[in-house]
Amino acid sequence: MIPESTAKRIPLRQVKSAYIGSLITIKGIVTRMSNVTPKCTVATYLCETCGHEIYQIIKSRQYTPLFTCPSQVCQQNGNNGRLFPQTRGSRFEKFQELMIQELPEEVPVGNVPRSITVYLNGELTRKCNPGDILTVKGIFLVQPHKGYKAIRAGLRAETFIDAQQIVSHKKNYHNLDLTSQEIREVKKMARDPDVFRKMANSIAPEIFGMHDVKKALLLLLVGGVTRKMGDNMRIRGDINVLLCGDPGVAKSQLLKHITKIAPRAVYTTGKGSSGVGLTAAVIRDQSTGDMTLEGGALVLADMGICCIDEFDKMDEADQTAIHEVMEQQTVSIAKAGITTTLNARTSILAAANPLFGRYKTDRSIEMNVNLPTALLSRFDLVFLLLDKADQDRDRQLAEHVAHVHMFNKHPDLDFTPYSAKIMRAYISKCKETTPFVPDSLVEHIVSHYVMMRQNNGQRKSGKSGENSRQSFCTPRSLLSILRFSQALARLRLADKVSRADVEEAIRLQWMAKADAMDKKAEEQEM
Numbered sequence: 001m002i003p004e005s006t007a008k009r010i011p012l013r014q015v016k017s018a019y020i021g022s023l024i025t026i027k028g029i030v031t032r033m034s035n036v037t038p039k040c041t042v043a044t045y046l047c048e049t050c051g052h053e054i055y056q057i058i059k060s061r062q063y064t065p066l067f068t069c070p071s072q073v074c075q076q077n078g079n080n081g082r083l084f085p086q087t088r089g090s091r092f093e094k095f096q097e098l099m100i101q102e103l104p105e106e107v108p109v110g111n112v113p114r115s116i117t118v119y120l121n122g123e124l125t126r127k128c129n130p131g132d133i134l135t136v137k138g139i140f141l142v143q144p145h146k147g148y149k150a151i152r153a154g155l156r157a158e159t160f161i162d163a164q165q166i167v168s169h170k171k172n173y174h175n176l177d178l179t180s181q182e183i184r185e186v187k188k189m190a191r192d193p194d195v196f197r198k199m200a201n202s203i204a205p206e207i208f209g210m211h212d213v214k215k216a217l218l219l220l221l222v223g224g225v226t227r228k229m230g231d232n233m234r235i236r237g238d239i240n241v242l243l244c245g246d247p248g249v250a251k252s253q254l255l256k257h258i259t260k261i262a263p264r265a266v267y268t269t270g271k272g273s274s275g276v277g278l279t280a281a282v283i284r285d286q287s288t289g290d291m292t293l294e295g296g297a298l299v300l301a302d303m304g305i306c307c308i309d310e311f312d313k314m315d316e317a318d319q320t321a322i323h324e325v326m327e328q329q330t331v332s333i334a335k336a337g338i339t340t341t342l343n344a345r346t347s348i349l350a351a352a353n354p355l356f357g358r359y360k361t362d363r364s365i366e367m368n369v370n371l372p373t374a375l376l377s378r379f380d381l382v383f384l385l386l387d388k389a390d391q392d393r394d395r396q397l398a399e400h401v402a403h404v405h406m407f408n409k410h411p412d413l414d415f416t417p418y419s420a421k422i423m424r425a426y427i428s429k430c431k432e433t434t435p436f437v438p439d440s441l442v443e444h445i446v447s448h449y450v451m452m453r454q455n456n457g458q459r460k461s462g463k464s465g466e467n468s469r470q471s472f473c474t475p476r477s478l479l480s481i482l483r484f485s486q487a488l489a490r491l492r493l494a495d496k497v498s499r500a501d502v503e504e505a506i507r508l509q510w511m512a513k514a515d516a517m518d519k520k521a522e523e524q525e526m
Contacts (some may be wrong), residue, residue, distance in 0.1 A: 009135070012102035012114055019140045026161070027135045027169075031115065032099035032294050034285065036125045044089035049081030050074050053089065062146055096125040100136065100161075104267075117160040128168050131264060131300035138163040182425050189418075189426050196491050199426070202417040204257040205410040207250045208400040209393075212511045216241055216381055217258060219508075220305070220347055221427055222490050224483030225434045238347040239483050240326055240378060242311065244369050245385025246358050251351040255307040258349055261420045264304030266297045270314035279321045279344075282336040291336045298325050301346040311350035312369055319375060322348070326378040350379075359386050380480035383512045435489035437482060437497045445502060449478045481505045 009025045039061070045054040047069040056066055068074075069081030098118040107113045118136055120127075128134055138161040145157065178186070189195050200215040219239060226237035243251045259265035268277070281294045298306055298321075308314075325331060331342040354360070355370040365382060366373050376382060403411050410417075418426075437445070456473035484505035489497045 011106055012100070012116060013106065015116065015140060020142055020159070022140055023137065023164070024140050024161070025135065025137045026100065026116070027133070028100035028102050028116075029104075030098055030128055030130050030132050030134060031101045031300075032283075032292075033128070033130050034097040034292070036094050036096045038092035039095035039121070040090055041093055042091040044086045044091075045069075045083035046086050046089075047071060047074065047081040047083055049077075049079050053086070054083060061143070093122050094120075094125045096120040098128070098134075100134065103133070117158070118163050119160055120163050120166070124163055124166055127166055130295045131266070131302065131304075133169040135167040135169065136161060136163050137165040178425050182422065185422055186426050186429055189422075190429070190493050195426075196488070198415050199418060199423060199491070201413060201415075202423060203261070204250075204254055205413065205417050206404050207253060208397045210250070210254075210385070212508060213243070213254070213383055213385065216383060216508055216512075217254065217349070218491075219484055219487040220349060221258070221262060221423075222430050222487040223347060224486040225436075225490075226345075234329070235479075236327060236329055237483060237486070238329070238345065239380045239480075239487065240348045241350075242376070242379040242382045243349075243351045243385060244354070244359070244365070244382060246387040247353060249385040249387055251385065252309050255309055255349060255351055258305060259307055261423055262305045263424055264301060265307060266301040266304070267307045267309070268297045270308055270310040270312065279325075279331045280333050280342060282333075282338055291338060293333065293338060293340070293342070295342065296331075298322075298344040298346055299331060299342050302343050303345055304347075306346045306348050308348065308350045310352070312352040312355070312371060319372075323375060323378070326375075348379075359384065377474045377476050380476075380483055381509065381512050430490040430493065433490050433493055433495060435486050435495055435497050437485065441497060441499060441502055444499065445478070445481060448506060449481070452477060477509075481509070484508060 009027055010019070012026050012028055015024060015026060040058055040063075043056040043058060043063070043065065045056070045066055046052075047054065050069060050071055050073040052069065052071040052073065054066060054069060054071065056063070065085065066083050069079075069083055071081070074081040096119075098120060099115050100118050101113050101115045104113070118138065140159065141162055142157045142159055189199075192198070196215070196218070197211075200211065200218045203214045203217055220241050223239055224237040227235040229235070243254065245251065255267065259267045278296045278298050280296050280299055282291055283294050285292045297308075321331075325344045325346070326348055329343070329345045331344045333340050333342065352369050352371070354368045356368070359368055365384075366376060369376070400411060452473045481502065485497045485501040488501035488504055489495075492498075492501075
């Protein structure tokens with residue numbers, strides 16, 4: 001059956017009994033997926049008395065096998081010939097079961113997302129993964145219960161969609177389908193020397209200022225180069241960023257906007273996510289009764305970005321699940337007899353509020369955010385966003401917000417902001433390059449890292465006159481400079497990291513703490 005291409009899509013919440021037996025089109029996100037199993041369509045039997053082959057066509061998931069031979073020879077002789085199933089003569093086809101959940105933007109506020117079961121047959125199997133967004137065209141059918149389940153169910157029955165066609169949307173960067181116009185736009189962007197600034201300012205232009213934060217988020221979207229050694233050792237290339245600051249500095253809005261740009265992104269909050277909801281849950285499959293794994297937010301965001309808001313509100317037990325993901329990028333599961341390791345190659349973008357309501361510059365970052373140092377050190381960049389009173393800046397911010405509310409658009413920039421689709425296309429082009437650090441820059445990077453360690457040791461011992469260290473410096477800080485440098489080289493579509501890339505990466509790390517240092521200097525002057 002070939003569905004019409006002009007069929008109107010029906011929201012999953014509006015699929016009701018009136019559509020039973022009809023061809024419908026729905027769109028949702030894949031939350032659970034079963035293994036591909038053989039499904040019998042034609043069962044073959046062999047009679048031990050007359051030797052005839054008997055065929056039984058199966059049209060449902062459950063059937064009653066034949067026991068007596070229905071051939072004319074056995075009926076004329078009055079024999080009830082026993083039938084033996086012949087697996088080699090039977091016909092099987094691939095079968096897979098999906099659970100489709102309605103899109104987050106279609107769920108009314110305060111309601112629970114609804115799901116529906118989709119059956120895939122034949123070549124439609126293995127076309128998607130958990131976390132993919134699908135458009136499914138199929139027949140909405142009812143499957144009545146049989147046997148003991150029918151007695152318990154009464155008049156109730158389960159519904160499913162027999163899929164005839166599936167289309168996968170929002171794939172990862174490597175599977176984007178670009179039109180000829182988009183390819184020309186990407187080539188034009190590659191020739192622009194100011195593409196880094198323009199792309200960074202195209203991220204949430206409705207939000208005033210925060211240019212360095214937007215540059216860091218753009219580098220997070222691009223990412224560094226993942227290195228694989230000969231002994232299967234893997235060095236992470238994905239970038240993790242933590243936005244920490246006072247309330248009302250548009251942290252959550254930035255996270256929401258990043259989920260719209262990235263092809264695969266999952267948005268969750270720290271208080272609403274348990275350890276099982278982040279990693280994986282062991283559930284019992286209703287069709288087979290076996291224990292199966294259902295991926296959580298970090299597994300669904302594999303090869304994408306996981307945005308976690310209210311990161312500081314998470315319980316300690318849930319934070320332990322993120323330690324492994326942020327460095328090894330795997331999720332180890334040992335539950336209900338299932339011991340396995342799932343991939344979670346994701347970049348984590350988190351937002352946290354200070355413990356005391358507002359950031360206190362006389363305390364360290366760990367004490368302000370109430371997060372352990374082992375977790376904070378896994379972030380490549382911890383951006384401190386402080387709400388400082390500045391008359392000129394406050395006036396510009398108020399005028400910007402008033403303009404957005406009056407005209408329902410952001411103020412005009414010195415260039416036309418890039419759309420999310422064009423940015424995805426250019427980032428996919430950037431991810432094809434694998435830049436390396438030349439020998440001439442090794443000494444510069446090493447000397448800067450050693451200087452960072454010395455300054456950190458002086459702050460910690462109190463020699464510099466500060467009560468507590470403003471930041472911490474671990475060997476992971478060196479890897480962070482390399483990742484940001486590689487991401488900057490990727491934006492230029494270059495095969496080699498330049499000195500300007502390293503300087504910009506170092507500047508971003510310094511600017512991340514600049515707000516706290518400036519505010520501390522102002523307090524000391526007062």
